[in-house]
Amino acid sequence: MTATIINGKEIVASVRDGIKQEVHRMANEGRQPGLAVILVGNDPASAVYVRNKEKACHEVGMYSELHRLPEETSEQELLTLISQLNVNPRINGILVQLPLPAHINEETVIDTISVHKDVDCFHPINVGNLMIGKKGLLPCTPAGVIEVLRYLNVPLAGKHAVIIGRSNIVGKPMAMLMLRENATVTVCHSRTDNLPEIARQADILIAAVGRAKMVTKEYIKPGAIVIDVGMNRDENDKLCGDVDFNDVLETASYVTPVPGCVGPMTITMLLKNTLEAAEHAGPNVPAR
Ligand code: NDP
Numbered sequence: 001m002t003a004t005i006i007n008g009k010e011i012v013a014s015v016r017d018g019i020k021q022e023v024h025r026m027a028n029e030g031r032q033p034g035l036a037v038i039l040v041g042n043d044p045a046s047a048v049y050v051r052n053k054e055k056a057c058h059e060v061g062m063y064s065e066l067h068r069l070p071e072e073t074s075e076q077e078l079l080t081l082i083s084q085l086n087v088n089p090r091i092n093g094i095l096v097q098l099p100l101p102a103h104i105n106e107e108t109v110i111d112t113i114s115v116h117k118d119v120d121c122f123h124p125i126n127v128g129n130l131m132i133g134k135k136g137l138l139p140c141t142p143a144g145v146i147e148v149l150r151y152l153n154v155p156l157a158g159k160h161a162v163i164i165g166r167s168n169i170v171g172k173p174m175a176m177l178m179l180r181e182n183a184t185v186t187v188c189h190s191r192t193d194n195l196p197e198i199a200r201q202a203d204i205l206i207a208a209v210g211r212a213k214m215v216t217k218e219y220i221k222p223g224a225i226v227i228d229v230g231m232n233r234d235e236n237d238k239l240c241g242d243v244d245f246n247d248v249l250e251t252a253s254y255v256t257p258v259p260g261c262v263g264p265m266t267i268t269m270l271l272k273n274t275l276e277a278a279e280h281a282g283p284n285v286p287a288r
Contacts, residue, residue: 001222003252008261011151015268019275020060026278027061033278034063035093035119035270036085040078040104041071046097053095056267062274063090075104079112086114092281093119093274116280119273121173130176137273142174144265145206145227146181152254154204154225157182162199164188164215164242165208170229174206195219207242215243220251228256231263 023033035057039050050066057064067081078096085091094117100106110122118126121139129136149156161183165171171187178185183204188195199205199219205226207215212232220226230242241258248255256262 001250001253003226003249003255006148006152006254006256006261008148008257008264011148011261012264012268014151015147015265016056016060016271019268019271022275023061026275031278031281032061032063033093033274034065034091035095035274036065036067036088036091038067038069038078038081038094038096040069040073040097041101043099046099050097053267053270056271057274060271062271065091071101073101073104075108078104078109082109082112086112086117089281091117092278093117093270095120095270117277119270119277121273122169127168127173130173133180137276138177138269139169139173140269140273141170141208141229141262141266142177143269143272144262145174145229146177147269148227148256148261148265149204149225152225154254156204158184159203160184160186160201161204161206162186162188162202163206163208164192164195164199165206165210165229167208170208174208174229178204178206209242211242212240213242213244213247216247217244217251220248222251223253224251226252226255227262228258229262230258 026033037050037053039046054064054066085094094113096109098106113123115123115125118137121137126137161178163171163174166187166189175185175187186198188198196218200221202221202224205224208229210230210232212234226243226248228241228243232240234240239259
């Protein structure tokens with residue numbers, strides 16, 4: 001068997017098209033959704049991510065504003081800006097690009113973002129809502145993975161999903177979303193014994209580790225669907241995932257390419273969250 005390479009471009013285009021139409025409809029009613037992105041410091045990778053997010057906003061017709069702050073910005077200055085954006089009716093979503101410089105406490109910053117504008121879904125209240133299954137904003141990367149699986153009409157109920165990675169950004173929320181879909185979920189991490197053996201039990205294997213090409217065919221049950229969240233650099237400084245793509249092709253049924261699937265889907269879900277936040281904000285209602 002040779003795996004089908006999941007066409008991330010097609011899925012992203014299809015979801016963004018739906019968002020674009022909705023944004024257009026709202027803009028005609030005079031309530032164009034708006035995203036504020038805050039970048040502190042000069043991290044080149046962060047600058048690229050921020051640019052891609054801004055570009056995606058423009059492509060779907062959303063309003064966006066970028067706040068570029070110098071490295072030496074104080075925590076208080078950043079919190080003041082967030083507080084202003086929290087009550088700015090033009091802005092429905094606020095994204096603070098992480099990591100922040102060491103002198104700024106990320107937790108304090110995340111806690112300051114309005115729960116209703118927390119389009120990254122990092123605020124403890126939104127994380128809690130996800131945990132107890134309340135409706136609300138969903139974390140972008142895991143929600144993007146679910147969207148890909150939905151697009152492919154992959155049945156999730158009763159399937160065994162194995163997630164490698166337990167970070168607050170990817171692994172843990174991914175597990176919650178898979179549970180919501182009625183999958184049976186196993187979460188693995190750096191202390192998991194017999195990792196390849198557990199991974200081989202997966203109908204759907206999701207790798208969110210941060211280790212270039214760690215997941216080889218020994219990790220894959222024949223016919224498994226493999227979703228690669230990882231974004232790493234290989235020995236030639238080329239972008240690659242956590243999955244050894246060529247090695248698993250003969251064993252998996254579907255596999256996502258890196259780059260070109262989960263990355264752009266994550267940005268797409270950011271747009272979707274901003275749209276949803278705007279829909280809930282109503283016409284000209286200042287933020288709560
Ligand atoms: P973290 O470093 O926060 O978490 C990595 C997780 O992998 C941890 O739970 C860690 O275990 C586990 N891990 C590390 N080494 C091993 C190992 N040898 N065996 C098993 N588990 C291991 O990373 P993130 O979750 O933030 O990101 C993971 C990857 O996804 C990265 O490559 C990142 O760049 C990428 N990413 C991509 C996004 C996208 O948009 N495509 C968005 C976010 C992330 P432990 O908890 O025990 O330390």
